[in-house]
Every structure is written in structure tokens, then in C-alpha cells.
Amino acid sequence: MIRRRKHHLSGGFRLAGMPKPIRPRDVPMDIYEEVIALWAFGHRTLARKDEILEARIIARSESGIWTDTVAEWSFEFEAPGVRKDLVPDQDTGTCLCTHAPIEKHCHIFNAVNERWACVGSCCIENFMGIPVEGIIRGLERMEHNPELAMTEAVIGFARKHGWLTDWELGFCQNTLKKRKLTFGQMETRKKINRRITNANAALRLAPPGPSFYFAF
Ligand SMILES: [Zn+2]
Numbered sequence: 001m002i003r004r005r006k007h008h009l010s011g012g013f014r015l016a017g018m019p020k021p022i023r024p025r026d027v028p029m030d031i032y033e034e035v036i037a038l039w040a041f042g043h044r045t046l047a048r049k050d051e052i053l054e055a056r057i058i059a060r061s062e063s064g065i066w067t068d069t070v071a072e073w074s075f076e077f078e079a080p081g082v083r084k085d086l087v088p089d090q091d092t093g094t095c096l097c098t099h100a101p102i103e104k105h106c107h108i109f110n111a112v113n114e115r116w117a118c119v120g121s122c123c124i125e126n127f128m129g130i131p132v133e134g135i136i137r138g139l140e141r142m143e144h145n146p147e148l149a150m151t152e153a154v155i156g157f158a159r160k161h162g163w164l165t166d167w168e169l170g171f172c173q174n175t176l177k178k179r180k181l182t183f184g185q186m187e188t189r190k191k192i193n194r195r196i197t198n199a200n201a202a203l204r205l206a207p208p209g210p211s212f213y214f215a216f
Helices: 029-038 049-059 066-072 121-128 132-144 152-160 166-175 183-205
Strands: 073-076 106-110 115-119
Touching: 029 049, 049 066, 049 115, 049 121, 066 073, 073 121, 106 121, 115 121, 121 132, 132 152, 132 183, 152 166, 152 183, 166 183
Parallel strands: none
Antiparallel strands: 073 106, 106 115
């Protein structure tokens, strides 16, 4: 068990007697209480969802510095093999940032303290800079029609997983915008696309364990 370090919050400190920030109407009371207990106040507001996400991610990370917390987390789309109790917020339809409803539940895993959390795709994009929506759409398109070119988002995703060799990476990039492929090129594309679709499906079915997580 890793001992939790004290947080070094970046937002200054709240002096005794200083008023609490006003709770925005769409932030539930319990989350408001949670976030203001985390923030060292004075300079922070709670008006923005990214500030709420930041506070709650820091609270679930070992590093108390926002920019360092990102490296602790890796991300998985709705990880089916994950025990529900490991992802405490997953069935609420609500992102950590309080945004609701969320369509895609993106599970993120902290490899340092082994905690899970659930956020929406927009927050994954903001927090980790991963184009989740683009990856999902690209994978779905490719699954329905393996003759379509792999999108750049999916190429990046497949590459991170080690599913594309250097040659295949070059092939996908070079043929991405080509209107007409030769018969041989089309066969190669379909072969690669099917393999990526299968690899992704296998990933979704894999039991939870260290090999299951992928870091971007
Ligand atoms: Zn969010």
C-alpha cells in the first residue's frame, strides 16, 4: 500500500474567516464540499468545470501538482472487465467534473495508487489530450467497413498499442487520403484494419490486470 503524500496545492491558501466561494447552481452540495475541502482557497473559483475536475483528479493522485498528475493516469473506454466497485463513479452517468449526462464512460486508472475514476470523453480530451471521440468514431467506421482508411486518431491509438509496424504506419499514412487504391493496397488495408479491430475487441474483453491498461 502506497502511503498518500500530503498535497501541495497550487491555489494559495484560505485565510481564516475568508468566505467560501459561491456554489454554482449545477454543482451538487456534496461535490462542492469535497472540492472546497481540497482547494487551498483564496484565488480559486468553482465556476468552471475544469477547475472541479482538476481538484478532484489531484485528490485522487499522488502528486499534488496538476501537471504531474497526468502522467499517473492511463485511460480505457468503458473497461468491461473492471469490477464495478473499483470505479466508484461509473454508473452515475456523471463526469468527475460534474458534467452530466455523459455518453461514453471513460475509465482512467492511476498506476501509482491503483485507483480508478470515471470521466466523460470531453474531460479525457482536456485532461489527457486524447481525441477520444475521434478514436471511437474511427474504430466504429472501420469495424463496419474495413475498406475505409484508418483515421489519424486511430492510427495514433493503434501505434501507441504497438499494433502497427513502422511499415504499416507508413502505409496507413500514405494511403490515408488516396481516393483509389490498387487491388493489392486495398487488400493490405483490409488486412491491417481487421487486425486493429480484432486487437481492440480483445482489449475490451481482457480481464483487468497490468496488461490491460494502456497509457497514452
Ligand atoms: Zn467532465
